[in-house]
Amino acid sequence: MTQTPTASSDRAITDFGIDTTTLSTAEAVRDYLARVRAGQLGSLPALLGLIALVIMFSALSDVFLSLNNVANLLAQGAGQTMIAMGIVFVLLVGEIDLSAGTASGAAGAVLAMHFVHDGNLLGGMGSTVFIVFNLVLALAVVLALLLRIWPGAALAGVAIVISVSGMTANPWLEMLLALCVGAAMGCITGFLVARIGMPSFVVTLALFLTWQGVILQFIGEGGTLGISSSPVLNKVANGNLSTLGSWALFAVGAGGFGALMLGQHFSRLRRGLVTQPTPLVLFKVGGVAALGAVATMLLTINRSPNPSIVISGVPYVVPIVLALLTLGTYVLNRTSYGRHIYAVGGNREAARRAGINVTKIRASVFIVSSSVAALGAIVYSSKVGSVDAQAGGLNTLLFAVGAAVIGGTSLFGGRGRVFDAVIGGTVLAVVANGLGLLRQPAAVVAIVTGLVLLLAAMVDALSRRRAATAGR
């Protein structure tokens, strides 16, 4: 590739001597290495770590790379990875959401109760709790209106409608209810942090405990609410696409990714805008397509350990996570809302001076976080088939925050992607699954997970220091 001349009609642009739009592949690689040296590592450490872990575990255990285990691993990690994807939004503005785990548990508990009591939340909760529950939802609507975040108010309002109307159990309605309850909890967090001005650490720590109490209240000590008798709720994390569906997913996923990347690349190239080198783009698109094809092929082979039944197809959690990844990436990269999230995280005062409503942005990320956490709850509850009083407990939260940070999202705000959460979540799922296969006790799993997180936070802090000293 050579330099592309920019729009010939504009003399000013050709005067702009040093500005380059298209780099050669070698230059791009050199630029990338320079960025890495300057401390902008992104998800590179996590990717390298993931590869190392996979090699290690497949050497130590024959089962680890078996198709059944891989599919199982995906479903195990999906719920918490989704929660991490929501937390990325909060981390991007430089805040923390410690309540995401128990908020997801509470949303899951409401879902399960609606299902178990056939839509009669009043009967399930008892009248006092039911009234308080709806008053809190109403409070969330009011707070969202005060913040002028209309989608938050609308979702919390829908939760009231579903709860009060007592419509009979329907898995889709229950999932919607969980999402809406999650959004309502986020409205409360967001208002306290952004409007009242309380530190997010304290607010979400307090709400962490509060939602945990709410779960206990809904489910009762030692109780469980089973949801596996609903075919839809059961299949979310335990079902698989048919072989045809799997390949359709591959076609849509890889094809869509390729069309988007290539379309954008050549359109930018034609208009003389800054682009990556064409070979690099082709390599990325080809790589994703090849990986997707191999994964689809393997996952459509029968992986049942039991010869009398057949298990094959890509697990539903894969398209669910991919859809959320696509949506999150689009919002952060292509909308002004996403741009403003990065700005608030990068320099809050600059964002304010640019006329961005910083309060609204800071509040809204907590609504995103809790709503997405509720979606995560649907997946992990489906995986185990029930919601118990421990749902969304401490480990869920630490796993989710850890996943985001391990993937390369900065705790200091302004840097990170939704994709980071997927990589980080995969790393932690591999650690948990691999150590489990090696029959390591819970103590070892906890210690190793903690050390991995510590390592990731250290990489974050060190790379920030590098970035602060380099370049200026």
Place this chain on the structure above:
Amino acid sequence: MTEPILELHGLNKSFGPVHVLHDVDFAVRAGEVTALVGDNGAGKSTLVKCIAGIYTSDSGDVRFQGEEVHIRGPKDAAALGIEVVYQDLALADNLDIVQNMFLGRERGSGWLLDEASMERAARETLASLSVRTVKSVRTPVASLSGGQRQTVAIAKSVLWDSKVVLLDEPTAALGVAQTRQVLDLVRRLAEQGLGVVLISHNMADVFEVSDRISVLYLGRVAAEVQTKEVTHGQVVELITAGRSGELGLARPDSAVL
């Protein structure tokens, strides 16, 4: 003598018990460079932030193009065509040059930003300022030098169809060559018919580019003079003592109280 495009009357601003601006009168004329000078802490940056809507003033009125206006926030100032290059730059390090220049005023719909149009406009503006040191307009601001950041901040303010540009110590952190560029740029903005306000501590710069000088002394306007009619020495005296011969505050010693 042209009518002022922006005119402040009797502006007061306190931060709690600290009364920073006292009955400040200040005018900006289209096509002219007005230098705003004063010692450290005189209130220059505060005055600029009041004009930009970052701070709300306690009292006083603002007229823009002859009409009374109320600036309640940064968006109001921007809507009038008032742009500020802040002393502390106000760029988001994690965003690239294009993203910073369009921050808060992105092109395209809220649901799909028009990156192509923004990138092209940013490049044209930088080119019109003869910026040749930036490798790519997609470079994150974190990796730019102080002078490059200053250029981006100035380019950001002229990108808009602005009528008044206020520059708070734009050359303080720059080398000789870059200061030269910025001063040329300041002059060019005035020639294009904009009202320009330049805050600077460098008297040589002030005398080279300004048409008028306003001196702030402990939050009060000590003098507003034509640059041609005063000497360096007089301005320095106004800055440090609040008066110089016939010019300045009547009794500077009592003014402090």
